[in-house]
Amino acid sequence: MTTKQEERHKYLDLCIPYVFGRLNPGNRKQFEAHLASGCEVCSAELARLNEALALFPLTLKQEQPHRKVKERLFARIVSAKRTSESRRELPRRGLKKETPITMATEAVVTSQRSWFGYAIASVALLIIVALGIYTNDLIITVDTQEQKIVALQTEVAQREEMLKILQSQHIEMVLMNGMEPSPSGYGKIFWDPVKKTAIFQVSQLPMVPEDKEYQLWVIRKGEKLPAGVFAVRSEKEQESYFKIMNLNVESKKDVEAFAVTLEPKGGSPQPTGSIYLLGTTSLD
Amino acid sequence: MWLLALLVQRTEQNKQDADLLERIQRKDQQALALLYDRYAPVLYPLAVRIVATREDAEEILQEVFLQVWEKASAYIPDRGSVYSWIVAMCRHRAIDRLRSKGHKKKSKETDLEPSQSVLHATSDSDPHDLIVMKGYAESVRSALKSLSRLEVKILELSYYEGCSQSEIAKMLKMPLGTVKTKMRKGIQKLRQAVGKDEV
Incomplete structure (x- = not known):
C-alpha cells in the first residue's frame, strides 16, 4: 500500500465513527478538513453510510407526534421572527428598556429622606408592578x-395546496360511503394522478378514543395497502376532517377501492377493525 | 425489478424533499409543514427510542425542524439524501440529550438480545411515503434477518445508545477488533437493503 493509499484508508476508517458522532474533537476537525478538501471517496462513503443508517429508524413502529408539537414549532418560528424584527426596530426607535426602572430608582434616591419621597417611591413601585402585570x-x-x-397561516397554505390539486387538468375522484358502524359517515378523495397529490376528506365519523385511529387503505389487485392514519378527536373534525397527502395511484383503473377502518393507534400492517367507509372505483 | 422500483420511488422522493428544502431556504412555512408531516412519524419514534421520554422527544423534534428552518442551506447533497440528513440530525440531538448531565434513561439492555423494535415495522404517514417507506422497512428487516444477533446488538448499542466501539467491547466483553469487524459487516449488509452497495 502506498503512503497515499494508506492515508486514504485511514480516513475511510474514520467514516463509521464520524457518522455515529464518536470521533474525538481533534480527529473530527481533521476529518472535516479532509472532507472540505473535496475528497470524493470519503464523501461517497459518508453518503452510503448515512443512507444505510437512516434506514434503521424505519424498523421502529411509526407514530404521529401530538399535533401541539407542530403548533409549538411554528409558534417558535413566528416568535423568533418577531424577536429578530423587534431587535432591529429598537435602536431605530431609540427606546431604552430600563426606562421605568431608572425612573423608579431616581425617585427613591431623590426623596429618600422625606415621607413625600417614600410616597412617590411607593407609587412608582406600584406603577411598575401594575405595568408588569x-x-x-x-x-x-x-x-x-x-x-x-x-393556525390561520397553516389553514391558508392548506387551502392553497387544495386549490392547486383541484386546478389539475386530470383530477380523479372517488366517493366513500358510510358502512355499518357509521352509516351516516361519508368521505371523498380527489387526486392529481400526475403530481400524485390528493385531498382526503371525511365527515360524520365517530370520534375515536386515544388508543385508536382510523386507517385509510388502497385496495389494489386484492391487496390492501396502508395509506395513512388519522384521528377524529373533536366536534369540528367530526363535522369535517381533511388532509392533503401524496397518493401513488395513477388512475382509478389502478385500484378497486378505498376503505377506512378503525385500528389501534399507529395503524396496522393489514386491516383488523370494522370498515367505516368504503368507496369503490367501479361505482363512480 | 422490485428493488429497482423502490429506488425509482426513493429517487423521486429525494427530489421532492430537495425541492421542499429549497422552498424552506426561501422561508416558505408550508414547505416546512410538508416536510414535517412527511418525516415526523419516523423521527418521533426514533427520538423516543433514544431518550425514552415523550416530552424530550417532542422537544428534540421541534429543535430538529427549527434547525432545518434556520440552517437549510447547510445541507450537502453529496453526503446523502435530505431524509438521511434529517434523521442524522435527530439522532445526534437525541444522543446529545442522552449524554447530557442529569438525563437518566429508564433501562439499558446489555444482553445479546436485540430489542423488539427492530422486529416489526408499520407505517402511518401519507400513502406515497408509506408505499416507499414500507418497501424500505421490509428491505431493512430482511437485511436485518441476515445479520447475526451480535451484529444487530452492536449496531443498536451504537445507533440508539450512542456507545463507542470501545464501550461496546467493554460492555459485551469482547475484543475491540471483533466489535469493529461486526459493525462493519452489519452496516455492509444494511447497505444491501438500499441497493447501492457492491457486496
Whole structure:
C-alpha cells in the first residue's frame, strides 16, 4: 500500500465513527478538513453510510407526534421572527428598556429622606408592578394571537395546496360511503394522478378514543395497502376532517377501492377493525 | 425489478424533499409543514427510542425542524439524501440529550438480545411515503434477518445508545477488533437493503 493509499484508508476508517458522532474533537476537525478538501471517496462513503443508517429508524413502529408539537414549532418560528424584527426596530426607535426602572430608582434616591419621597417611591413601585402585570397580560394575548396567526397561516397554505390539486387538468375522484358502524359517515378523495397529490376528506365519523385511529387503505389487485392514519378527536373534525397527502395511484383503473377502518393507534400492517367507509372505483 | 422500483420511488422522493428544502431556504412555512408531516412519524419514534421520554422527544423534534428552518442551506447533497440528513440530525440531538448531565434513561439492555423494535415495522404517514417507506422497512428487516444477533446488538448499542466501539467491547466483553469487524459487516449488509452497495 502506498503512503497515499494508506492515508486514504485511514480516513475511510474514520467514516463509521464520524457518522455515529464518536470521533474525538481533534480527529473530527481533521476529518472535516479532509472532507472540505473535496475528497470524493470519503464523501461517497459518508453518503452510503448515512443512507444505510437512516434506514434503521424505519424498523421502529411509526407514530404521529401530538399535533401541539407542530403548533409549538411554528409558534417558535413566528416568535423568533418577531424577536429578530423587534431587535432591529429598537435602536431605530431609540427606546431604552430600563426606562421605568431608572425612573423608579431616581425617585427613591431623590426623596429618600422625606415621607413625600417614600410616597412617590411607593407609587412608582406600584406603577411598575401594575405595568408588569399589564405587560404579562399583553404577552399572553400576543402569544394567543400568534397561535391564531399560525393556525390561520397553516389553514391558508392548506387551502392553497387544495386549490392547486383541484386546478389539475386530470383530477380523479372517488366517493366513500358510510358502512355499518357509521352509516351516516361519508368521505371523498380527489387526486392529481400526475403530481400524485390528493385531498382526503371525511365527515360524520365517530370520534375515536386515544388508543385508536382510523386507517385509510388502497385496495389494489386484492391487496390492501396502508395509506395513512388519522384521528377524529373533536366536534369540528367530526363535522369535517381533511388532509392533503401524496397518493401513488395513477388512475382509478389502478385500484378497486378505498376503505377506512378503525385500528389501534399507529395503524396496522393489514386491516383488523370494522370498515367505516368504503368507496369503490367501479361505482363512480 | 422490485428493488429497482423502490429506488425509482426513493429517487423521486429525494427530489421532492430537495425541492421542499429549497422552498424552506426561501422561508416558505408550508414547505416546512410538508416536510414535517412527511418525516415526523419516523423521527418521533426514533427520538423516543433514544431518550425514552415523550416530552424530550417532542422537544428534540421541534429543535430538529427549527434547525432545518434556520440552517437549510447547510445541507450537502453529496453526503446523502435530505431524509438521511434529517434523521442524522435527530439522532445526534437525541444522543446529545442522552449524554447530557442529569438525563437518566429508564433501562439499558446489555444482553445479546436485540430489542423488539427492530422486529416489526408499520407505517402511518401519507400513502406515497408509506408505499416507499414500507418497501424500505421490509428491505431493512430482511437485511436485518441476515445479520447475526451480535451484529444487530452492536449496531443498536451504537445507533440508539450512542456507545463507542470501545464501550461496546467493554460492555459485551469482547475484543475491540471483533466489535469493529461486526459493525462493519452489519452496516455492509444494511447497505444491501438500499441497493447501492457492491457486496
